[in-house]
Amino acid sequence: MTWFNRLASPKLTLVVLGLLGAGVLLVYPGEVRSDWALTVPLTLLAINLACAVATNPVFRQQSALLAFHLALLAIVAFAAAGRLTYLKGELELAEGEVFEGTLTRHESGPWHRSQLARARFANDGYTIRYEKGVRRAETRNAVRWLDDTGRERHAVIGDNEPLVRHGYRFYASFNKGFAPVFMWHPAGGAPQRGTINLPTYPIHEFRQALEWTIPGTQTTLWTMLQFDEVLLDPEQVSRFRLPERHTLVIRIGDMRHELAPGARLALPQGVLVYERLGTWMGYTVFYDWTLPWLFVACMLAVTSLAWHFWKKFAAQPWDR
């Protein structure tokens, strides 16, 4: 028996499937880095399958079985290509803000070439319904972007409906909250508008505070949103909304200020104007160009397997 035949052995397939099972069970509790525990058995399986297809005459006699095994090989190849080129990340956009390609957190395959800057879109606000007990129901997020011809496009994304731009799939997440909007007028400089995204609401309902630094200065502000209303009543169906009355507490060193919308705060480096309270939305982004090809390979695998068994079982009735 040549080494090629040994690699094509159906008994080796059983061993490799066992190794894959062991790899899965190692990955599951997070004991081992998933890359190696799964990559090694999957590579062995691909080699075993390829050798078997090349040498085993049964594949030349049974075309459906051949199609099934080739589809399995394609699935392994696409899954590997996907892991090398994927991107998974997170971003936050205040209402009206445009995504320019910067992620707050991300991981990607070594061969991922970012096209995120082309996937610009704006967050036009959202509605979220809550059932009794503050259980999140539907999320509807209006988004806007310019297509390749320069035409403005609008869509509403949310549960089960991502925005797909240049292969990147953007999902509105459960991560969202309040965002005070400021205008900073530096002494002798051009004014700048900015927002700060307070911690996620309602998960961090009692921690609506954040420390931040005014752009171009060393001044650090501690900002807290204060309101008395119950926005999401556990006893009834409700919607995420802004409080009707609120104040923004600003602390700079030992100084404490309470700002209402439109209030101005004079500082040595300029004037800070608190314009209004808005919202922000958190998104997850996912990129994997292999998705449609994986789907085609999976459907080919299952169809050819069904065809193979159909031919095999049709020869003898099931009722005997």
Add this chain to the structure above:
Amino acid sequence: MATELQLLWMALLLYTLAGSTAIGATVLATRFERVILAMILAGLAAHALSLGMRWERLGHGPFITMFEILSSNVWSLLLIYAFAYWRAPAVRPGAAVVMPILLVMMAWSLVTSPAAGHYPPTYRTPWLYVHVLFGKIFLGAVLIAVGIAGLILLRRAGVRVARLTQLPDAGRLENLAFRFMALGFIFETLMLIAGAIWAQDAWGRYWAWDPLETWAFATWLALACFIHLRVTVRLEPHYSAAVIIAVFVLAFLTFFGVPFVSTAPHKGAV
């Protein structure tokens, strides 16, 4: 809610009668097959009414709580089993093995709370129905194979009740069980594909090795191993029967054990 539960109890009573008759018929070598099928069908009708009324009252299908998952699976497994029972006479003696398994599930459902659960927004997709349908057909096919495998093992263990001695030889029984396992393999593959499509839209990833995904894939691997083992090693029927039961145990734990111990995945985000 009272009518729903009364109908459910009525269904459970009919299933229990059908199961007891099936066991009695196997021991006594009598043929009450039409009576057993009629009782199963009457139970299914009452059960369907109970599930339908709950669906109407809550505004969503029985996919959330353990009570709903167990109840709907008892219904769907019995529906699939009743179809096979009607169309393939060779699987009928297996009712003596299958019905006790379903009775355990019924008993389990009775000790769980029938209270409503939260229906997550990620469940509002047609892919949920496609995924669940394929999953139910998969488990139903494997359950039919388990009925046949149980007969092979009972006979091998020396249980000499009359009906078992009248059955075809172990090789033919095992061949029939293998057909249902092959059918189960196809539908489990479809279930995983539909689940991956749903997960991509619902959670922004098609696969993340969450507990349900991991154990569903482990079950798929076990089924693939069984099919490959049977083709390459040509197992003795009783070994094959033992592997079929092992695969079913794994699938059963995946369906009903993992959601029971893990609340995080497949429940939608907060």
